[in-house]
Amino acid sequence: MSKFNEVTYEVMISEQEIGETLDTLAAEINSEYAGVDNLLLVGLLKGSVVVMTDLARRLSGDVHFDFMTASSYHGGTESTGDVKIVMDLANSIRGRHVLLVEDIIDTGRTLSKVRELLLSRGPASLKICTFLDKPSRRVVEVPVDFVGREIEDEFVVGYGLDYAESFRQLPYIAKVNPA
Ligand SMILES: O=P(O)(O)OC[C@H]1O[C@H](OP(=O)(O)OP(=O)(O)O)[C@H](O)[C@@H]1O
Numbered sequence: 001m002s003k004f005n006e007v008t009y010e011v012m013i014s015e016q017e018i019g020e021t022l023d024t025l026a027a028e029i030n031s032e033y034a035g036v037d038n039l040l041l042v043g044l045l046k047g048s049v050v051v052m053t054d055l056a057r058r059l060s061g062d063v064h065f066d067f068m069t070a071s072s073y074h075g076g077t078e079s080t081g082d083v084k085i086v087m088d089l090a091n092s093i094r095g096r097h098v099l100l101v102e103d104i105i106d107t108g109r110t111l112s113k114v115r116e117l118l119l120s121r122g123p124a125s126l127k128i129c130t131f132l133d134k135p136s137r138r139v140v141e142v143p144v145d146f147v148g149r150e151i152e153d154e155f156v157v158g159y160g161l162d163y164a165e166s167f168r169q170l171p172y173i174a175k176v177n178p179a
């Protein structure tokens with residue numbers, strides 16, 4: 001058990017397990033997109049930046065990056081349900097094969113909103129990859145194509161995931177016990 005800013009946390013998924021999970025995810029994605037040129041990876045900032053860069057370096061084809069910020073947690077541990085697009089993509093996705101990369105799916109509200117928005121822009125295909133999934137928390141159903149690990153209903157941090165903007169830099173995933 002470790003402590004930072006009065007928040008205690010303990011390792012749930014080690015750095016080594018993260019690497020193994022990424023290897024499996026990348027193999028599935030490489031197989032799905034064999035022969036596709038310039039797959040567009042869309043990362044939802046800020047959380048997904050860590051998994052997206054680690055995943056991209058395991059992909060065999062040439063991939064392009066774009067990013068979007070959609071926030072609904074506003075610093076807390078519960079989704080407000082009010083999903084805001086804070087920053088949009090830099091480029092058009094019309095006719096592109098798009099893989100949306102997430103760090104975690106919880107209620108599904110963020111992805112559902114972003115997925116609808118991206119589909120309305122006419123991509124050639126749109127699939128979803130998430131490193132972590134909490135299926136027991138789902139409020140809005142959303143189709144997920146690639147899942148790294150399913151976890152129980154616990155608030156986790158590290159590997160891009162924050163608690164009040166802290167802990168994103170941890171190289172492992174930990175569960176927190178807020179003060
Ligand atoms: O399935 P949901 O209940 O919608 O939750 C999942 C979303 O919550 C987190 O983002 P957050 O809004 O905390 O922003 P962040 O990526 O900047 O941490 C996470 O990165 C997902 O995007």
Ligand SMILES: Nc1nc2[nH]cnc2c(=O)[nH]1
Pocket residue numbers: 073104105106107154155156157161162163
């Ligand atoms: N940091 C963090 N953000 C989330 N967003 C939705 N679920 C979670 C979670 O467990 N941890």
